[in-house]
Amino acid sequence: MTLRKELGPMMRLAAPLALTELGWMAMGIVDTIMAGRLNATAVGAGSLGNMLFYPIAICGTGMLLGMDTLVSQAFGANRPRDCRRSLVNGVWLSLGITPPLMAVLLALIPAVRAAGTNPSVFAQFAPFLKVLTWSVAPLLCTAALRRYFQAVDVVHPILFAMISSNVLNALGDWALMFGHWGAPRMGLEGSAWSTAMSRVYMMLALAAAVLWHERKSGNLLFRVSWLPDLERIRTLVALGLPAAAQILFEGSVFALVTVWAARLDEASLAAHSIAVQVIATTFMVPLGISSAAAVRVGQAIGRNHPRGARTAGWAALLLSTLFMGSAALAMSIAPRFIVRLFIADPAVIASGAILLRIAALFELFDGFQIVATGALRGLGDTRQPMVAHLLGYWAVGVPVAYVLCFPLHWGATGIWVGLTAALMLIGTALVMVWWRRIATIPAAAAGHVQR
Numbered sequence: 001m002t003l004r005k006e007l008g009p010m011m012r013l014a015a016p017l018a019l020t021e022l023g024w025m026a027m028g029i030v031d032t033i034m035a036g037r038l039n040a041t042a043v044g045a046g047s048l049g050n051m052l053f054y055p056i057a058i059c060g061t062g063m064l065l066g067m068d069t070l071v072s073q074a075f076g077a078n079r080p081r082d083c084r085r086s087l088v089n090g091v092w093l094s095l096g097i098t099p100p101l102m103a104v105l106l107a108l109i110p111a112v113r114a115a116g117t118n119p120s121v122f123a124q125f126a127p128f129l130k131v132l133t134w135s136v137a138p139l140l141c142t143a144a145l146r147r148y149f150q151a152v153d154v155v156h157p158i159l160f161a162m163i164s165s166n167v168l169n170a171l172g173d174w175a176l177m178f179g180h181w182g183a184p185r186m187g188l189e190g191s192a193w194s195t196a197m198s199r200v201y202m203m204l205a206l207a208a209a210v211l212w213h214e215r216k217s218g219n220l221l222f223r224v225s226w227l228p229d230l231e232r233i234r235t236l237v238a239l240g241l242p243a244a245a246q247i248l249f250e251g252s253v254f255a256l257v258t259v260w261a262a263r264l265d266e267a268s269l270a271a272h273s274i275a276v277q278v279i280a281t282t283f284m285v286p287l288g289i290s291s292a293a294a295v296r297v298g299q300a301i302g303r304n305h306p307r308g309a310r311t312a313g314w315a316a317l318l319l320s321t322l323f324m325g326s327a328a329l330a331m332s333i334a335p336r337f338i339v340r341l342f343i344a345d346p347a348v349i350a351s352g353a354i355l356l357r358i359a360a361l362f363e364l365f366d367g368f369q370i371v372a373t374g375a376l377r378g379l380g381d382t383r384q385p386m387v388a389h390l391l392g393y394w395a396v397g398v399p400v401a402y403v404l405c406f407p408l409h410w411g412a413t414g415i416w417v418g419l420t421a422a423l424m425l426i427g428t429a430l431v432m433v434w435w436r437r438i439a440t441i442p443a444a445a446a447g448h449v450q451r
Helices: 003-036 041-061 066-076 080-114 119-133 135-152 156-178 189-218 232-264 266-302 308-331 335-340 345-358 361-380 384-403 413-446
Strands: none
Touching: 003 041, 003 135, 003 156, 003 189, 003 308, 003 384, 041 080, 041 119, 041 135, 041 189, 041 232, 041 266, 066 080, 066 135, 066 232, 066 266, 066 308, 066 345, 080 119, 080 232, 080 266, 119 135, 119 189, 135 189, 135 266, 156 189, 156 361, 189 384, 232 266, 232 361, 232 384, 266 308, 266 335, 266 345, 266 361, 266 413, 308 335, 308 345, 335 345, 335 413, 345 413, 361 413, 384 413
16 A cells, blocks of 8 residues: 555545534634624624533543544454444443533533623623533534444535535524524524534434435344443543543633633634634644544554555645645735634734734644544554643643733733644654554554554
8 A cells, every 4th residue: 555545545535524524613604704793792702602612512522532443443344233333332422421511511601700701702602602502412423423424434424414504504593693584683692502403403414324324234233232332332431531631631722712812802802713713624624634544544454454554644644734734824825814704803803814824833733733643543542642732732832822921911922822832742742653653553453452
């Protein structure tokens, strides 16, 4: 398996997954643009709500990332019944972790008030987050269904469900935020209800797609036990817990710095929120490539093909480099144009342009860290990425960001310099980890990762 031969299959898997990840962001972008039609305060409140919701909810989906390893390796080894048992227990795991995640989200609301958040921002933030909390269960179940599908090389239902749910979300925003078509005018809270309904729809669409595809296998899903398999759930947790912790470490940093930005003036918060939206959007492409890397590496391990696993990891890193390099160039050349797509406020545009130029410095490294994480997950290594994110963000990024933002009075610019330092360190470290681990792939292939 050469790099040239691997690029084709990798791109065919990564492209729909990257588009799906962009679809997740498209919901947020549409919500932000719609909020911008209300006022800058709505933009800041919505961003604050999302920055607190996603680290917790996506931490929950991180618990399901072990499905990438188990299902892709079972698929590579031609064990279809094992693939479906992992799907069933992934859904059970989703339902089991939903109540504690909802409790944590609701507890954040009084904590944000106590943190000294701008009162006008908090007034719109609180009802927004309360509504989003009800979408945790469908979000997690959707994640389980999606990880199963991609690990068995079926990606088009994922993309269809995402595109159609985006259409539903946009229509819901238009109706519920502004009171069109006889709906009540709910402002920012209407955006949360629209998002929640879209997530329920996506879960149902993917469930229907699974049932449809089961017809080709003679409904094998209905011939395996649907009872919880505690041993398999423990394996999923063992693989998923470090991945979830990594997501929590990263997401909580962005939540924390957004709370810090909320202590600044409203223009700085809006600029920070828009810059986060932009880099999160570009991040979705290497995130999709990362999922493809986990699947391709895992399938190669299941086939006992270590050279194929190595080639898949390097092909994914190459694709990420090409895309994130282009994104960094665009942020450097036209930052004002990009910010102006979201809002017309001159103060926000000026501040946001500075932040995007800083973000351009870490784009390549952001791609490195997430794609290397996916490749390592295909091997069953979710612990080293967790350690890298913990040290990079919390030992370096957060202290630097705080000192520059407040004691040195750099404001939002200081926050983003701290993030840049962290991502450069994490990206470099994880590529080095992948480089070292490829030497152990033959041993991993012999015993798989459940050791």
